[in-house]
Amino acid sequence: MEQVLNSKQPSIMKIKKILFTALIGFLVTSCYDLTLEPKGVMGESELFGSEAGAKMFFAGQYTFLPIEEFLYMARNEDTPYRKGNGNDPWGTWEAMKNNLQNMSGEFVNSWMQINNDGADYWPYDYIRELNSFITAFPNYKANFSTEQTYNNLLGEAHFLRAFYYFGMAKRYGGVPIIKEAQDPNGDPQALAVPRNTEYDTWKFIHDDLQFAIDNMSGPGTDGTTRANKYVAAALMSRTMLYAGTIAKYSQYLGYQNEAAYQQGFVGIDPSKASEFFQYSYDAGKIVEQGPYALYTAKYPDKATNFASLFLDPASTENIFIKSYTMDAHDGEPQKTFLIPHSWDAGMSPTPSMSSFVGSQSYPALDLMRMYDFPEIVNPDGTPKRFAKRGDIRDGMEPRMRGCMFFNGDELRGQTFEIGRGLYKTFTWKATDVKDGNDTEAPNMNGNRVVSNWGDRSQMYEGIYIIPKHGTRNNEGGENNCLTGAFVRKYVNPDMPVDKVREHASVQPWIVLRLGEIYLNTAEACYELGKKTEAFDYIQKIRDRAGCKDIRPYKASPADLSSTYGYPIDENLQFIRDERYRELWGENQRWWDLRRWRVADRVYDRWTPRILSCYYIINEDKYIYLNEREMGNRTWTAEKKCYYQGIPQGEINKNSNLLPQNPLR
Amino acid sequence: MKKILYLFGIALWGLSSCTSIDNWDEPDCTFYGTVIDSYTGEPLLASQNDWQIRIWERSWTGQEGGATDKQDLRIKQDGTYQNTKLFAGTYDMLPYDGPFWPVDTVKNVKLSSSTRQDFTVTPYLQIIDFETEVGTWDFGTQEVPNIQPSLTMYFRIKAPRRDGLPNIRDIQGFISRTIFCGNGTDSRIDIAEYRDHVDDNPATAFDERGTKGRIATNRSWADACKWLDPAWVDSDTSPRIRIGPLPVKSEYTYHVRAGASTNIGSNRFNYSPITVVTIP
Numbered sequence: 001m002e003q004v005l006n007s008k009q010p011s012i013m014k015i016k017k018i019l020f021t022a023l024i025g026f027l028v029t030s031c032y033d034l035t036l037e038p039k040g041v042m043g044e045s046e047l048f049g050s051e052a053g054a055k056m057f058f059a060g061q062y063t064f065l066p067i068e069e070f071l072y073m074a075r076n077e078d079t080p081y082r083k084g085n086g087n088d089p090w091g092t093w094e095a096m097k098n099n100l101q102n103m104s105g106e107f108v109n110s111w112m113q114i115n116n117d118g119a120d121y122w123p124y125d126y127i128r129e130l131n132s133f134i135t136a137f138p139n140y141k142a143n144f145s146t147e148q149t150y151n152n153l154l155g156e157a158h159f160l161r162a163f164y165y166f167g168m169a170k171r172y173g174g175v176p177i178i179k180e181a182q183d184p185n186g187d188p189q190a191l192a193v194p195r196n197t198e199y200d201t202w203k204f205i206h207d208d209l210q211f212a213i214d215n216m217s218g219p220g221t222d223g224t225t226r227a228n229k230y231v232a233a234a235l236m237s238r239t240m241l242y243a244g245t246i247a248k249y250s251q252y253l254g255y256q257n258e259a260a261y262q263q264g265f266v267g268i269d270p271s272k273a274s275e276f277f278q279y280s281y282d283a284g285k286i287v288e289q290g291p292y293a294l295y296t297a298k299y300p301d302k303a304t305n306f307a308s309l310f311l312d313p314a315s316t317e318n319i320f321i322k323s324y325t326m327d328a329h330d331g332e333p334q335k336t337f338l339i340p341h342s343w344d345a346g347m348s349p350t351p352s353m354s355s356f357v358g359s360q361s362y363p364a365l366d367l368m369r370m371y372d373f374p375e376i377v378n379p380d381g382t383p384k385r386f387a388k389r390g391d392i393r394d395g396m397e398p399r400m401r402g403c404m405f406f407n408g409d410e411l412r413g414q415t416f417e418i419g420r421g422l423y424k425t426f427t428w429k430a431t432d433v434k435d436g437n438d439t440e441a442p443n444m445n446g447n448r449v450v451s452n453w454g455d456r457s458q459m460y461e462g463i464y465i466i467p468k469h470g471t472r473n474n475e476g477g478e479n480n481c482l483t484g485a486f487v488r489k490y491v492n493p494d495m496p497v498d499k500v501r502e503h504a505s506v507q508p509w510i511v512l513r514l515g516e517i518y519l520n521t522a523e524a525c526y527e528l529g530k531k532t533e534a535f536d537y538i539q540k541i542r543d544r545a546g547c548k549d550i551r552p553y554k555a556s557p558a559d560l561s562s563t564y565g566y567p568i569d570e571n572l573q574f575i576r577d578e579r580y581r582e583l584w585g586e587n588q589r590w591w592d593l594r595r596w597r598v599a600d601r602v603y604d605r606w607t608p609r610i611l612s613c614y615y616i617i618n619e620d621k622y623i624y625l626n627e628r629e630m631g632n633r634t635w636t637a638e639k640k641c642y643y644q645g646i647p648q649g650e651i652n653k654n655s656n657l658l659p660q661n662p663l664r
Numbered sequence: 665m666k667k668i669l670y671l672f673g674i675a676l677w678g679l680s681s682c683t684s685i686d687n688w689d690e691p692d693c694t695f696y697g698t699v700i701d702s703y704t705g706e707p708l709l710a711s712q713n714d715w716q717i718r719i720w721e722r723s724w725t726g727q728e729g730g731a732t733d734k735q736d737l738r739i740k741q742d743g744t745y746q747n748t749k750l751f752a753g754t755y756d757m758l759p760y761d762g763p764f765w766p767v768d769t770v771k772n773v774k775l776s777s778s779t780r781q782d783f784t785v786t787p788y789l790q791i792i793d794f795e796t797e798v799g800t801w802d803f804g805t806q807e808v809p810n811i812q813p814s815l816t817m818y819f820r821i822k823a824p825r826r827d828g829l830p831n832i833r834d835i836q837g838f839i840s841r842t843i844f845c846g847n848g849t850d851s852r853i854d855i856a857e858y859r860d861h862v863d864d865n866p867a868t869a870f871d872e873r874g875t876k877g878r879i880a881t882n883r884s885w886a887d888a889c890k891w892l893d894p895a896w897v898d899s900d901t902s903p904r905i906r907i908g909p910l911p912v913k914s915e916y917t918y919h920v921r922a923g924a925s926t927n928i929g930s931n932r933f934n935y936s937p938i939t940v941v942t943i944p
Contacts, residue, residue, distance in 0.1 A: 254830055254928040257766045432805055435856065441808040562891070565831055565882030565927060600931075604880065605859050628856065639930045648733055655732045663761060663930055 048133060049140040054153045057133065061160045062226075064126055066167025068587040069322050069509035070341030070490075071095045074103035076117045092339060093502035096346030096360050104590035105635040107361030107487065108608045110477030113635045118644040121171055123164050124178065130161040131181045148217055152228075155215035159227045159235070162208035166239050169205060170591055171644045172661065173198040173266035194656040195646075197264035199272055202243035206279055209236040213283070218290060224318045230290035231320045234512040236283035237520045242595045243268065244276035244527060249597040252566040253642060259659035266643050266661055277524040284521035292316055292514045294544050302546035306402025309515075310490045311507055319512040326506055341509075342502045344495055347487045349469045349479055352414040354500040358479025361487060363404050363584075364608035365626060368485065370581055372397035372547060376611075376624040381429040383623035389417065389467075389613055392624055398546030403584060405486040407613060412497050417467035418481045419622075420612040421450035422460055426623060436612060436627030448614075463617065471612065475631040482629060484611030489585045515541060516588070519579045526572055538575060541582050550574075564598050594642050603637035639663055694778040695719070695737060696746035699759055702786045703824060707743030708764070709935040711838075711846025711923075715762035717745050717783070722772070723753035736760075741844055741851075752776050759783045763925065763932040765825070788829060788926045790822040791936035793904070796920055798943055801909040813943050814909035815839070819922045819936055821902040823885050830928040832888040834861075835879040837907035838921050838935075845919040845938050857911055877910055882927055917942045 047053040066081055071092040097111040105114070134157050144150040168175045176193040177200060184191075196204070212232035219228045250267035260266045268276075295317040298305035309315055324340045345356035374395035378384050386392060390408020393401060401409075409416045420436070428442045442448060450473040451458040451465040458465045466472055470481030492507050518537045525534035535553045542549065557569035576596065580589060593599035608629040615622055640663035651657045695717075701708040717737040722730035737747045739762070758769040764785035773781055797816040804810030817837045823829055836847070839858055844851040852858065858877035881888055889896045893903035907922060918941050923933035 252927075254926075254931070257929060429805065429807065432808060441804070441810075562881060562883050562887070565833075601880075601882065604861075607856070632856070651732050652727070655727070658732060 044136055045140070048137050049143045051144070051149055051153070054133075054156075057129075058153075058156060058160065061126060061130065064123070065160070065163050066121065066123070067322055067509065067511050068100050069511070070099075070324075070343050070505070071339070072100055072587070073098045073119075074100045074112060074115055076115050076119045081121070093342045093345070096342050096502075099346075099361075100587045100590060101585055102361055104587075104593075105364070105603060105606065105608070106367075106585055106587075106589050108364045108477070108483050108610075108629060108633075109361040110475070110482070110631060110633070111360065113633060114603055114637050114641065116638045116641040118171060120644075120647040120649075121167055122647055122650055123167065127161060127164050127178060128181050130157050130164070131179060133157045134161070135180055151215040152217060152220070155212040155229075155232070156227050158208040159212040159216075159232045162205045162212070162232075162239070163235065165201065165205050165208070166235070169198070169201045169239075170242060170594075172646060173260070173643050174201045174264065176657070177201060177204050192654045192656045195265050197268075198246065198266055199264065199268045202239065202246070202268070202276065205239050206236065206243075206276075209233075209239070209283075213286060224321045225323055227320070230287050230292070231512060233283045233286040233290075234319045234517055237280050237287060237517050238512070240276045240280035240283060241520045241524055242591070244273050244280060244524065245595045245597075247271075247273035247276055248527065249566060249595075253597055253662075254639065255662045258662035260643075260661050263659065265659065274528060277527045280520055280524040281528060281530075284517050284524070287319065287514070287517045290319070292319060294514055294518075294540065296544065302398035302544070303401035306399045306545065307488055307491075309402075309513075310510065311492055313508075315510075315513075317514045318510055319514060319517070321508040321510050323508045324506045326504075340503050340506045342505060343490050343507070344492055344500045344505045345502050347491050348411065348500055349481070349486070351497075352468060353412045353497060355498050356501045359481070359486060360478060362477075362481055362483040363485050363487060364483055364629075365611045366609050367580075367584065368400065368404070368611060370577055371400035373400070376626070377430045381431065383426065383430045383625060385616075385619065385621040385623060387621065389419065389622050391622075392611075392613070399544075399581065403487070403489040405488045405491075406484075409488075411491070411493055412495070412500075414468075416469055416486065418469050418471065418484055418486075418613055419467045419615065420471045420484075420627075421448055421465055421473070421614055422463060423448055423614050423616045423623075425618045426614070426616050430625060433625045433627060436610075436625065436630065461617070463615065471610075471630075473630065477631070482610060482631070483608065484613060484624075487585060510586075515544075515582055516586075519575075519582060523572075523575050523579070526575055531571065534575060535571075538578050541578060545582065564601055566597070593637070597642065599637035599641055600639050603635045606635045607632060608635075691749045691751040692777075693750045693752050693775050694746065694748045695750055695755075695757075695773075695775060695781060696744065696778070697780050697782040698744045699739065699762075700743070700782060700784045702784050703790065708762075708785060708787065709937060710739050710741055710743050710762075711848030711851050711933065711935065712741045712844045713738045713849040714847060715739055715930070715932050716760055718758050718760040719750075720756045721751065721753050722756055724751075741846065741848065750775060757781055757783075759785055761929040761932065763788055763934045786825070787934045788823070788825075788928070789832075789924050789934040790824065791922050791924060791934060792820050792822050792901075794819040794922055794936035794939065796939055796941050798912075798941060799909070801911070803911055812911045813914050815912045815918070815920065815941060815943070816906060816908040816910070817920065817922050818904055818906055820904055821924045823900050823902075826885055826900060829885055830926040831882050831884055832924060833880070833882055833927045833931045834923075834925045834933070835881075835905060835907070836923055836925075836933070837877050837910065838923060839877070839910065839912070840919045841916070843919060843938075845921050846935055847923060847925075847933050877907060879905070879907070912943050914943055 047057040064081060073095050075098050101107040102109040102112040103115050137154055141150050174195045174197045177196045182191055209232050213229055216229040216232060218230060247268035248270055251270055255261035293316040295309040295315045296305060298308045309317060326340055345354055346360045348354035348359055350356060350358040376384050393406050393408060405416050407416055407418050424447050426442060432442055433440050449460045449465055452472055452474040472480045490507060518540050522534045522537035531553050535551050539549055539551055553571045557571045560570060560573055561567045593602055610627050610629050612625045612627045613622055643661040645661050645664035646657050699708045716739060718734050719737060720731060720734050724731045737745045739745050752775055755773050755775060756769050756771045757773050759767055764787045767785055795818045799814055800811050801814035802809050802811050838845050838852045840852050860876050861878035861880035883891060886898060889902045892905060896903045919938050920941050921936045921938045923935045925931045925933045
């Protein structure tokens with residue numbers, strides 16, 4: 001036993017050596033100061049103290065701005081905008097099916113109809129970063145050689161902050177206005193910030209944008225991809241128009257029993273409408289001082305010109321754009337937030353014009369008829385006969401040709417051939433076909449021949465029943481031209497067919513363009529009583545579109561108040577319709593219908609109409625019929641769609657966010 | 665041997681970390697009651713799941729001031745509601761977003777096992793003099809006739825209180841193959857002929873060819889009544905309204921009613937009683 005103890009027991013000398021080493025170690029380490037800044041990590045002085053640093057700081061902010069572009073998803077279980085963590089950028093090919101145009105009825109499709117609830121959007125994390133910048137930036141003023149450089153950067157921060165608040169205001173109405181970074185270690189009660197009124201929220205957006213306009217100069221070396229004085233003015237033009245209509249028309253919502261409405265968290269008093277319309281009008285005038293002009297580079301062909309407007313990188317009409325890059329395919333993680341979109345793959349039929357799953361969305365006949373559309377019915381009520389499918393295009397407004405593809409149009413070396421089937425004979429009136437189903441007289445007893453099989457796989461007496469691009473009779477919308485036309489807006493004809501795939505399109509999304517500013521100004525003008533000036537702006541748009549001059553505006557316009565439940569005349573409705581004709585497919589429609597308070601009337605069990613082309617065998621002629629979309633899909637906007645619910649998770653953390661928004 | 669014991673111990677520990685006993689009792693208390701029409705004293709004529717009694721659990725200790733989220737107890741077609749899976753506590757209750765003038769929240773209602781809470785509400789509109797007419801109608805065109813069995817509804821709308829009455833929004837006939845009939849869940853046949861609405865253009869509003877199950881407008885009471893019949897004299901009763909003729913099928917039995925909604929909240933309907941109609 002003694003022997004074992006001895007060999008395991010450390011000697012006194014060993015212990016002394018260990019203690020001495022430890023003592024030396026403590027003395028040595030106590031000389032190190034642990035407050036040194038880590039090298040390689042950018043701190044406030046690096047990011048806020050130089051132009052390059054600030055640009056790096058803002059670059060992330062731009063990525064996450066609430067812009068409903070090609071990758072935006074309108075489902076309510078997704079984060080709608082790409083976020084820093086979590087969202088799989090490679091899953092964004094799904095945006096082809098779940099985009100806002102599909103949800104809002106701008107496009108007819110088989111995937112999405114109205115989403116009355118929306119997705120949560122509560123970006124106070126990005127707002128905090130901007131608040132930190134705005135508070136600390138004046139400390140670094142001496143670092144900047146010119147005052148304009150300093151002012152541009154400070155103005156840019158205000159612009160970005162306003163943009164984030166805009167994303168919330170258009171969803172929720174009044175939200176907490178937080179202008180300084182909160183202290184997480186401070187008084188917990190101070191963190192439970194209540195909502196501000198909707199008026200105060202839009203006014204705050206105005207004040208931030210006014211600061212940007214007052215302090216920034218015109219476009220710099222980053223061109224249309226970065227904010228400047230005119231970008232801020234353009235955003236002011238849009239946001240203040242929104243606020244003006246919210247003020248003017250909220251009183252007709254039927255929300256007067258709701259606590260959030262009574263307390264001003266949703267809705268603005270009508271007496272404030274003129275104030276906001278005036279802000280919008282003034283901002284539009286500032287934009288017009290900038291280096292912008294309506295795109296006319298491809299005149300005299302106004303159809304090609306309108307299509308090129310969305311693809312020409314040198315377009316003089318672009319004020320602010322969002323870019324994409326093929327570099328993301330390298331897999332570098334920091335570039336996946338610029339990942340290419342899938343627009344061409346989503347709008348082009350396969351295999352003739354695409355190498356992916358095929359087209360997803362199509363324009364409704366209701367929309368086509370809002371443009372100058374040719375007659376398809378003779379004066380005696382019979383359907384007009386066309387010698388060739390493509391003859392339908394004669395008499396179509398150039399702008400319509402520029403944003404939609406019809407029978408006979410070409411893309412990527414192929415010609416569109418769209419049809420629903422064959423008639424052995426057709427001796428009826430056009431109105432004898434209301435819906436296009438089998439119980440209607442012309443369609444009975446085998447007189448109409450349709451097919452569930454497309455792409456020329458079925459024939460009847462030597463004739464293809466369904467031409468190359470639809471319309472099969474089996475209701476599915478993928479690669480089946482549901483409505484008789486394809487989307488042309490933003491489609492890149494220079495992309496070879498084998499390259500048209502998911503995550504392969506890089507044409508930029510135009511966030512703000514001069515055409516929209518003219519429409520904003522026209523609407524603000526009319527609401528302010530400047531009716532002649534309003535229609536002068538409308539004429540600029542129509543002239544570029546290839547439409548006739550409809551001035552002067554109607555001196556005794558029809559009263560449409562019984563349609564919409566509030567006073568509105570046909571002149572103002574014309575301005576609203578012109579906005580849809582021009583901005584169709586650009587993700588504005590949903591927000592417009594909401595701010596005009598007409599969504600639940602316009603989308604009141606709306607079933608799209610379709611343009612169906614048939615070949616009449618015994619005449620060797622074509623007819624076009626107005627039928628109901630065969631899937632009988634309806635778009636219905638409910639009364640609650642005007643305001644999303646404040647996220648319940650945020651209310652659970654902060655009950656001062658109550659009352660909740662109406663009908664939620 | 666030791667190794668086996670260690671493995672056993674690890675396995676047991678591993679399994680136990682995956683389970684935890686939920687020691688919270690399941691909710692088993694019941695709120696129930698009837699929503700009563702103040703004009704008739706009877707249960708309010710409603711449609712299944714159309715609107716709700718909204719309740720807030722004020723006694724919940726997990727958050728100061730009680731729960732911030734609400735629960736909805738859905739209304740049934742007979743004007744009653746019942747939920748048997750609630751936690752005991754103290755609640756505020758409010759019939760919410762229904763076709764009636766706003767009522768006050770009933771506060772501090774105690775629930776310990778089963779509590780009955782009735783509410784009395786004043787509807788915006790009443791549907792009176794409801795009649796159905798079964799016959800045949802030509803749903804075709806001049807050249808191509810299409811005679812089918814048809815159902816037409818006639819009724820009047822009454823607005824006992826007009827001061828502050830919201831706009832009249834939809835006037836609709838509801839046809840169902842089950843006992844559930846109205847604008848609620850699965851309570852109507854939703855085909856185009858029944859869903860489509862009469863154009864707002866007075867020239868086409870009462871097209872003799874019928875086939876529209878809905879009249880959509882957004883007019884004040886007086887304007888709506890004058891639009892329906894220019895000869896209408898101002899009163900709290902509307903002109904006689906016709907819905908249809910609507911196409912129906914022979915030897916089918918339908919449950920049928922009419923309703924009218926107002927532009928307030930979610931535009932809920934006030935209804936007539938349900939009539940059972942068999943087509944010969």
